[in-house]
Amino acid sequence: MRSVFPFPSVIENNMKRLSLILLILVTASLIFGWFWWKTPTANVLAVPTNERLEYDAVDEPILPLPLTITLNEEKVLLGEKLFEDPQLSRTNLVSCASCHSLSTGGTDRLVHSLGVANRAGSINAPTVFNSGLNSKQFWDGRAESLEAQIDGPTHAFNEMDSSWPEILNKLNLSPEYREAFALLYPEGIRIDTIKDAIATFERSLSTPNSRFDRFLRGDVHALSQEERDGYRLFKDYGCSSCHQGANVGGNMFEKFGVMGNYFGDRGKPTKADLGRFNVTGDEADRHVFKVPGLRNVTLTPPYFHDGSAVTLEDAVAIMAKYQLGRRLSSVELLKITSFLKTLSGEYKGRAL
Ligand code: HEC
Ligand code: HEC
Structure with a gap:
């Protein structure tokens, strides 16, 4: 049937065409967008995911211990x-x-x-x-x-x-x-x-092949999710700014009480509390200690130069408070200590 007025039918046809084009455009951009989202980015500018960072040992603050050492x-x-x-x-x-x-x-x-x-x-x-x-x-x-x-x-x-x-x-x-x-x-x-x-x-007293070292060498399954979360917190909160390298410490001197007065709060000051000051006589070295290595730390309570922390949980909570000015939740504490437990290695091929 012919329309009395020609215009509405032209507009009607144009609208049909227009909406078809629109539909094609929207579908195409949806498909393109989905592929763009899903395709892993391989160019150098790509930000690595947490997952990849976790076992890309080259970028890690902690290094695995060599599996063998040559000595007489x-x-x-x-x-x-x-x-x-x-x-x-x-x-x-x-x-x-x-x-x-x-x-x-x-x-x-x-x-x-x-x-x-x-x-x-x-x-x-x-x-x-x-x-x-x-x-x-x-x-x-x-x-x-x-x-x-x-x-x-x-x-x-x-x-x-x-x-x-x-x-x-x-x-x-x-x-x-x-x-x-x-x-x-x-x-x-x-x-x-x-x-x-x-x-x-x-x-010769090296303790290689800890679960954590196996993780660093690429065995993602060597650690549980909780332990990996703990390692992430250890890095994100800045523990690894002091505890780092192959011994997870042992390579720098730091003040005990960066973010609070540990010695004032503990009381009963001793000469040993003066730390590196006893060696250098330098005021800046008062209460400065060698950052201890944390390998096998679960086996060596009590903790700190004064032996004041009975459990590893105590030690970690004190570290967070006095070195980083943080109060850890019980879940965070659990995760970090779980991670620290993975640092226990082997001596003469057997678990310590
Ligand atoms: C009576 C207990 C005792 C005996 C015996 C002893 N040590 Fe120690 N050792 C300590 C104490 C305590 C320290 C920490 C002293 C300090 O830092 O001022 C220490 C520190 C060390 C350290 C330094 C570790 C570090 O991370 O700084 C080494 C290495 C060591 N001892 C090896 C030895 C050797 C080797 C012998 C035997 C010749 C020995 N010790 C005998 C108690 C002892
Ligand atoms: C600013 C440097 C610094 C930061 C950050 C730091 N530590 Fe420490 N850590 C030290 C020093 C120094 C000691 C030794 C203190 C002492 O006994 O006098 C120590 C001791 C420890 C000990 C006791 C080890 C032993 O054998 O007695 C543990 C466990 C520990 N740190 C874990 C941690 C954890 C977990 C974090 C993060 C929440 C952390 N540290 C953050 C410097 C640091």
């Missing part, structure tokens, strides 16, 4: 013998291992160690595991190397209370030691060869 095995064995030998103490009753037992994470798990005649020390014993990775030794960094560190405990009144002439004398009486040293060191039993053997043994 005979020196390691001699060093181990010396480490376990109470003859290094005046009373022949205290060895390095008395305070750094390898079966309890390389520590004695006491607030303050007990030396000869049960004399108590004034600071918590750190672990000897992975200590070779620390840039300096002791909480206040007063020893430059593992070798230099050995002068400390052998002579300390409340540790081994001995002296080098006394130790050299005792070891020289042993045909076994004379033979073992002669085989490895032409110069025989000397202060520096004793130190070299013990330090070589200590360098």
Whole structure:
């Protein structure tokens, strides 16, 4: 039927055409948009997802420990013998291992160690595991190397209370030691060869292949979601600005109480609380300590130089409060400590 007025029919046809074009355009842009959204962006400007960052070890603040280290095995064995030998103490009753037992994470798990005649020390014993990775030794960094560190405990009144002439004398009486040293060191039993053997043994105390290291090496399933969340919080909240590198610490000095007066709140100040100030006399070093490594941390309570934190949860909450000015929720605390537990590694191929 022909319309009396031509215009409405033209408009009607145009409208049909127009809406068809519109429909095609909308559908096309929807399809294009969907593909654009779904296609992974591979160009360099792409922001990596959290998922990818988590196991792209190159970008991580923590490095996995090498799976093998090459050391003179005979020196390691001699060093181990010396480490376990109470003859290094005046009373022949205290060895390095008395305070750094390898079966309890390389520590004695006491607030303050007990030396000869049960004399108590004034600071918590750190672990000897992975200590070779620390840039300096002791909480206040007063020893430059593992070798230099050995002068400390052998002579300390409340540790081994001995002296080098006394130790050299005792070891020289042993045909076994004379033979073992002669085989490895032409110069025989000397202060520096004793130190070299013990330090070589200590360098063998590496704890690779923790679940966290396996995760860093690309095994995403080595960690649970909760543990991965914990690692993310550890990074996002800034724990890793101090606890980082292969030993998850051990390579810088920081004040204990950046965001609050830890010592004022704790009370009963001691000389050990002065930290690196005792070494440098520099006011800026008051209450400054070597950031401890956190590998195997779940095995080495109590925590801090003063041994004041009984559990790992306590230690983490105190860290958040005094180093970062944060109060962690119980869920965050759980996640971070779950992550820290994945840092326990292996020694001689067995879980610590
Ligand atoms: C009586 C207990 C005791 C004995 C024995 C002892 N240590 Fe220690 N060790 C400690 C304490 C406590 C500290 C921390 C002292 C400090 O920082 O001022 C420490 C610190 C260390 C450190 C530094 C670790 C770090 O992260 O800074 C190493 C390494 C170490 N000892 C190795 C040894 C060796 C080797 C022997 C034997 C020659 C030995 N210790 C004997 C208690 C002991
Ligand atoms: C500003 C640097 C800094 C930050 C940030 C920091 N720490 Fe620490 N951490 C230290 C220092 C320094 C110590 C040693 C304190 C002492 O005992 O005197 C320490 C000690 C610890 C200890 C005890 C280890 C031991 O063997 O006694 C744990 C556990 C720990 N930190 C976990 C954390 C966690 C988890 C976070 C984040 C919530 C964190 N830290 C943030 C510097 C820092």
